[in-house]
Amino acid sequence: MNPVAKMLIGLGIVLIMIGLIWQIGGRFLPLGRLPGDIVVEKENFKFYFPVMTSIILSIVLTVLSLIFRWFR
Structure with missing residues (x-):
């Protein structure tokens, strides 16, 4: 193939x-509402930055890439 x-x-x-x-x-x-995610809400403004979600996704993707490399 x-x-x-x-x-x-x-x-x-x-x-x-x-x-x-x-x-x-x-x-x-x-995901997206974990402790450590930054949310700033004001009258006409909402700022959202998912810090902890980004860290967790980074760790998961790193582990998956290591597993794929190991079986390669």
Whole structure:
């Protein structure tokens, strides 16, 4: 099989898994509303910066890339 096709199939499976985890896990782990996320609300202004969510996603993506590299 063509290596590009394998990569696209693998990427599709990973995206489906992420979508399912996001859909199911969103009820239990409120990504985007974690302690440590910065929210500033004023009368006509709302500033939102998800610091803790960014850190968690970075750790998860790093672990996934290490796992993929390990099985390569």
